[in-house]
Amino acid sequence: MRTEVIYAKPLGCCLKIKGGEKIVSTEFVPLKHKLGKIDLPSWEHTVHRSCDSVAAVSRELIRYFGGEIVDFSSCEVKLGSLTIFEKRVLEKTREIRYGQRLTYLELAGLIGTNGIRAVGNALAKNPIPIVIPCHRVVAKNGIGGYSGGVELKKKLLRFETANMQMLKG
């Protein structure tokens, strides 16, 4: 299993990516030092690194945080130790397109359950945020919760909509 850390500028934090054959987790790690003094893998290092899943997803994530419209459809994820229901919720969540938003209610509808809170619970266990875009699932009136903190969720949503607008205009 390998780990790589990239800097997510729009979020003001870093992202730690773990995986072997498939991606296992992504994790937000706060900046402890001032920008510029932090020791991060350089772009070149990341880009030229060959083709295990971690490197591949790192590349995609760097593009994503650079403002490109990236869906992580090609990247394979491993959902270990989750129930069938939770996997179903997360797989469905993966289908939400860039910039699009769904309410917990709507997502529950797609899954085919009335257990809206159960859907929220499943999302809370998402081991691979960003790649599995659980931040695109919001409350009907409001934003809803986020394991990484609601502020992060807001930033992500703003970031994506801004990039969509950019693309239009």
Add this chain to the structure above:
DNA sequence: AGCAGGTTTAGCG
């Protein structure tokens, strides 16, 4: 069994 959770809806002031 009982409880809590990234919600939703209805009911009431």
Add this chain to the structure above:
DNA sequence: CGCTAAACCTGCT
């Protein structure tokens, strides 16, 4: 409107 209570389903103890 804003607040509270109850209902929904799933997972953990």
